[in-house]
Amino acid sequence: MSVEVNTKESVKTSIDVESIRRDFPILESKIKGNPLIYLDNAATTQKPKVVIERMNEYYFAQNSNVHRGVHTLSEIATNAYEDAREKIKTLINAADSKEIIFTRGTTESINLVANSYGRMVVKEGDEIIISIMEHHSNIVPWQILAEEKKAKLRIIPINDNGELLIDEFEKLLNEKTKFVSVVHISNSLGTINPIKKIIDISHNHGVPILIDGAQGIMHTAVDVQELDCDFYVFSGHKLYGPTGIGVLYGKSNLLNTMPPYQGGGDMIRSVTFEKTTYNDIPNKFEAGTPNIAGAVGLGTAIGYILKIGINNIAEYENELLKYATDVLSSIKELKIIGTAKEKASIISFVLENIHPHDIGTVLDYEGIAIRTGHHCTQPLMHRFNVPATARASLAFYNTKSEIDAISEGIKKVIKVFN
Amino acid sequence: MSDLRELYQEVILDHSKHPKNYHKIENASHQAEGFNPLCGDHFNLYLKVKEGLIEDVSFEGAGCAISKASASIMTSIVKGKTIAEATKIFKKFHEYVTGKVDQSFDIDSLGKLAVFSGVTEFPVRVKCATLAWHTLMNALENKIGIVTTE
Incomplete structure (x- = not known):
């Protein structure tokens, strides 16, 4: 940067x-006759002209499907889509652009991890730790998983200022803990959680961790390698990009072991009625035609942010x-x-x-x-x-x-x- | 500001600050809980019903000015009415605030409920104005559980 x-x-x-x-x-x-004063940026941010124009340009002159055709337009669309992935890699300093999965948003990213990684590792009697300040999207997917597996959700409490009690978090960790999922910045309180510390504590207990960056990514610099988090998730529309596009960052060694979340086109290498071989990451987790214009718009938004x-x-x-x-x-x-x-x-x-x-x-x-x-x-x-x-x-x-x-x-x- | 004053008429502000029948009835014959997830409005409604007549009705809880005023006005209207009469008033009010009446509708026929006319301009607030009524209908039907407006 x-x-x-x-x-x-x-x-x-x-x-x-x-x-x-x-x-x-x-x-x-x-x-209602008054100049707009927009103070609802945690719900969604407004979009700069460059983003709107770039998405228009895509639909006016570049629209095609990605990773398929040999024709010129398909190549242009694929390049634009993959260029957005590179920009995200730069923004969060991921080791490899393969670790960037496009999703519909934070919610889908968390559901992907809960369904794929969560289902793979969580067994009856195990425990998953979240905090009391989580958005419903970082509560309900884990609750569904816990119900299915007869596992237990443990909750990190806060003090009256709205700060996580780190000592209490440490006490919650034990040999049954299989996963930790914590918000970076609280959408209700604005609290910036000490995620580096939380990640280190989880890792000291051998537990992987997801950071919900829905409100984190637009307010503060994020370096996933320095943080050493296993997963970091966020939405494009809170980062001055379009709705309907989001990101799951995951360490490649974890993503490689995880089963697919959805089946379909693009996520396969070969299909017969007897056996399907899955594609490599990131494609393994991007079944179906993705939100190409959304990804392109998000890439432009990130370029705009990095320039400022x-x-x-x-x-x-x-x-x-x-x-x-x-x-x-x-x-x-x-x-x-x-x-x-x-x-x-x-x-x-x-x-x-x-x-x-x-x-x-x-x-x-x-x-x-x-x-x-x-x-x-x-x-x-x-x-x-x-x-x-x-x-x-x-x-x-x-x-x-x-x-x-x-x-x-x-x-x-x-x-x-x- | 004119539309705003129409939404928050003095009667509504008065009822929200000093709600009528705002207490719990011990030994209620009917009871229900109303919840509006959009605003977080949350009321408990208590009734004493004898042979089809609403002898007493009260509520407790927290909500926005519209929902609280609506609960307060509703309790003062239906007290002493039969279930059939209360149901009729609810249906008429509901049709009005959800825009299901035509131009010939006489707003004065709504009586005290006419103060909620401003709500018709605010579709998201219609739920606030009708929550207490939905809760009443639920209590009278003796359904178990929580009414939500969603």
Whole structure:
């Protein structure tokens, strides 16, 4: 990532937010007569013009199927698709592009690992460890597996700030533990988990680990070799790319031993009615015609991000987070849920006696888009004893004046309901 | 702001802040739990029904202003009504908020429920306005389990 400039002074000037905003056409929209203030980036991020144009170009001039035809278009499509894989390899510093599997998104990536690796290794009486702050997509696939195998889910608890209790995690590990699956950054709390430490602890006990990077990949630099994680998964649409495309990174030695997740075209080497020989990775896990335009769009999004520099993005978002935390904390009726020391630019909050859904509806009238609800983390909501929260999640195209606007909006909400 | 005021009419805000019949009935003859996964609205509804007449009704729980006001208004409407009457009111209200009535519909015929007219403009909030009613119907039918709006 030689494009990044890491000195603190240059960081402040390296994000020219006004120029960046011009890259995102949707940010010029009006909602109910007000300029759109998009603070729902943890749900999905907006797409820069280059991504939209690249996908159009693909469908206008390059559309064909991959890995099949000998004709020119098929070769162009295949190259574009495989070039996206290379870009992902660069982004997360994988050892080999074969370790990058295209999926529909984080959810499918986790389901793939649970179904393929999980089913292979988990037996009756075994244990799988997840944490209380997991998204439902990193709970339910393991629950289904545990039910099928008569295995047990063990849950890492948190403290009141929303930080994982690492000592408790260590106590959960034992000879029955077959797998650990933990979120990198919490979508509800913004907590950045100490994943390097968690990975090392798992490995000290000989247990492989998956990191759910759905909210991690866009906020912080990820180096899968340095982390030494066995699996890292994320979605394209939270990384300024299109929906319907995601990534499973897996160490090749594990992927090679795993049985296929789905059967079909592209994942085979030869088929007879007696016996099918499977293709090598990554094709073994990519049955059927993939989301080619999606992969191409994601590749372009990654190119865009790398040009700006993920560390520059992280610095700018941290500055925004600090500002937003200060501004919102000054509203006395407001309580922030999730106050970990290490946080990404996600702020969940509740207002005394006002339901988050009512907050969301009033803010929508100001053109402000936030998420309200349980954020697909119901066990976490129970932990904090709230039915739901309101959540503002910030991206590098957001500005301090937008944070001032949500602060004013929240004051209006309080006026309407109190 | 005009649409917003229509959604959050003063009557709705009043009921959500100071809900009527907001307590638990001991020895209830009917009881049900209502849950809206979208908002996290969650109510328990209690009824005392004798020979087809709703003698008493109450609720407890947490939810958005619309769902809480709807539960409060519903309890004050159906108290003293027969099951048949309550069912009729629910059907009429449900048809109205889900847009199944034509232009000739007389909104005043809804009585107190007319304050929910703004909800028709917010399809995602219709579930909030009808949760208490669905829960009531479930309790009266004596179904076991949780009502969800999904």
